[in-house]
Amino acid sequence: MKRLLALVLTMVLSPSVMARDSFQICWSIYVGWMPWAYADQQGIVDKWAKKYGIEIDVVQINDYVESINQYTAGQFDACTMTNMDALTIPAAGGVDSTALIVGDYSNGNDGIVLKGTSNLADIKGQSVNLVELSVSHYLLARALETVGMSEADVQVVNTSDADMVAVYSTDDVSAVVTWNPLLSEIAAMPDSHVVYDSASTPGEIIDMLVINTETLAEYPALGKALVGAWYETMALMSGNDAAAVEARTFLGEASGTDLEGYEAQLASTQMFYTPAEALALTESKVVLETMEKVAEFSFDHGLLGDGAPDAGFIGIETPAGTFGSSANVKLRFDPTYMKMAAEGQL
Numbered sequence: 001m002k003r004l005l006a007l008v009l010t011m012v013l014s015p016s017v018m019a020r021d022s023f024q025i026c027w028s029i030y031v032g033w034m035p036w037a038y039a040d041q042q043g044i045v046d047k048w049a050k051k052y053g054i055e056i057d058v059v060q061i062n063d064y065v066e067s068i069n070q071y072t073a074g075q076f077d078a079c080t081m082t083n084m085d086a087l088t089i090p091a092a093g094g095v096d097s098t099a100l101i102v103g104d105y106s107n108g109n110d111g112i113v114l115k116g117t118s119n120l121a122d123i124k125g126q127s128v129n130l131v132e133l134s135v136s137h138y139l140l141a142r143a144l145e146t147v148g149m150s151e152a153d154v155q156v157v158n159t160s161d162a163d164m165v166a167v168y169s170t171d172d173v174s175a176v177v178t179w180n181p182l183l184s185e186i187a188a189m190p191d192s193h194v195v196y197d198s199a200s201t202p203g204e205i206i207d208m209l210v211i212n213t214e215t216l217a218e219y220p221a222l223g224k225a226l227v228g229a230w231y232e233t234m235a236l237m238s239g240n241d242a243a244a245v246e247a248r249t250f251l252g253e254a255s256g257t258d259l260e261g262y263e264a265q266l267a268s269t270q271m272f273y274t275p276a277e278a279l280a281l282t283e284s285k286v287v288l289e290t291m292e293k294v295a296e297f298s299f300d301h302g303l304l305g306d307g308a309p310d311a312g313f314i315g316i317e318t319p320a321g322t323f324g325s326s327a328n329v330k331l332r333f334d335p336t337y338m339k340m341a342a343e344g345q346l
Contacts (some may be wrong), residue, residue, distance in 0.1 A: 022055045023222050025078040025209070026071060028064040028161075031180050031265035032104040032207040033080040034251040039233040041250070048229040052221035064161050065089075065131060071210070077222065078211035082135045083287075084294045086210045088303040091314050091330035096213040098332045099206075100223055101230050102278045106205040108268030110139050111183050111197035115174040120195040121147045123154055123175055129167055130177035132158035135205045138297050140177050142204075143196040180265045181255050199268065203286050204293065213332060227337040228346040231275055238273040275342035282335045283319040291316045291331075292323050 027036040039045045040058035049056040059076070061067035071079035072090040078100065081089075090097045114123060120143060130136040137156065144150055154175075159167050164178050168186050176186060187194050198205050209226065216223050237247040245259070252262030272278035281287060292311070298304050299311035308314070312324030318333040340346050 020219065021053065022057070023077045023215075023219070024057045024059060024075070025211075025226065026059045026061045026067045026076045027080040028061050028067045029181065029255050030064075030080070030207065031109060031255070031262065031269050032106075032271065034255050034262075035230070035233045035237060036080065037254045038237065038247055038250055039229050042233075044232055044236075045225075045229045048225040048232070051228070052225045054219070054221055054225060056222070056225060062162055065134065071095075071212075074212075077215050078209055078226065081208060081210050083206040083208060083291065084135050084138055084298065086208065087291070087294060087314065087316065087331050088133065088298050090210065091316075092298075092304050092308075094330065096330050096332075097210050098213045098216055098334050099208040099282075100211045100216065100334070100337055101209040101227060102206060102272065102282045102333070102338070103209065103230070104207050104269050104271045105203050105281070106135075106179070106198040106207065106268075107202055107270045108197045108199040109180045109183065109265060110135060110178070110205055111187070111194045112140065112143055112175070112177045113168070113183070113186050113192050114195050115193075116191050118193040118195060121149075123195070124149060125153065126175045127155045127157050127173070128175040128177060129157045129159040129164065129173055131161055132156055133301060133303055136177040136179065137301070138294065139196070139198060139201065139205065141297060142201050146196070146200070180268070181257055181261065184257070184261065184265065197268070202270070203281065204290050206281075206287070206290070223337045224340065224346050227275075227341050231341045234271075234273045238271070275338040278338050279335055279342060282333055282338065285320045287333055288316075288318045288320040288323055291318065295323060 027033045036058055045056050045058055067079055068081050068085055068089045070076055072093045072095050086097055128140060141151060164176060164182050165185055167173050168176050186192060237244055248262055249259040252258045295311040299308060304313050315325040315329035316323045316331045317329045319335055
């Protein structure tokens with residue numbers, strides 16, 4: 001009986017008994033996140049996971065917002081998302097989250113398309129289909145500022161990214177805000193015009209792999225494996241040799257286009273192919289300044305929670321400083337693992 005009791009106590013108290021060795025990450029289709037599909041299919045993720053004695057399951061989710069919701073609910077350990085969505089969904093939901101990999105920023109990959117006109121000012125009075133309260137919504141607000149308008153001058157219609165192309169194809173929809181590859185597909189339709197895109201807001205829509213902060217602290221091997229797999233994939237796909245072309249061809253086809261289409265999307269993306277490039281942005285004041293703008297937009301739209309008294313209610317920690325409450329930090333830009341990659345320590 002004593003031996004049985006001792007065994008039970010050991011199982012309850014020993015961290016090693018409860019330690020995990022299997023993890024799940026999720027991603028959705030976007031030019032800057034497609035490399036996860038290649039890293040998974042080519043066994044790159046498995047190779048790095050094995051190096052650290054763990055298993056990593058890479059899962060594609062077709063609905064972008066749903067992927068973040070599932071991460072926030074604890075169904076995934078990490079998820080691809082933008083800086084704004086990381087703040088307004090998991091962080092605002094109380095899930096302490098860390099930007100493990102700063103992969104790129106949109107430099108034309110997000111845009112506003114109008115039917116029948118190339119003048120942004122003609123958007124006044126129109127219904128605009130977009131993923132409500134996402135970076136598309138943020139981009140719309142930034143665009144309207146440039147023509148002396150506000151959201152009161154349009155009617156936002158919440159539309160899933162999975163439905164965007166089909167919705168735009170109907171006669172009664174004349175304005176959408178979306179991201180690639182959907183943006184390219186919609187812009188190619190007759191009498192369609194991109195009237196504003198994220199090239200006008202460089203560095204503000206940042207694409208990242210976000211991980212649960214507690215999970216990362218408890219299992220640093222997961223962070224090392226993910227970062228190692230990512231930068232191996234970046235090195236492989238960024239060259240001009242046959243292997244790089246093959247990789248980009250795969251990525252194009254996997255995202256519903258081809259090599260030419262995918263490379264066109266890459267041209268409007270500021271990809272950080274090396275950890276040094278990612279660190280240059282992550283450690284700069286740009287991220288801190290951008291997140292202040294994003295937090296203010298989010299507060300104005302009620303995205304920081306009912307009890308949020310101001311835009312700084314949720315603390316956002318960056319290498320250049322913290323915006324908002326240092327006592328309520330829920331979003332962190334931590335360069336630790338990208339530095340390891342840059343210094344060859346993975």
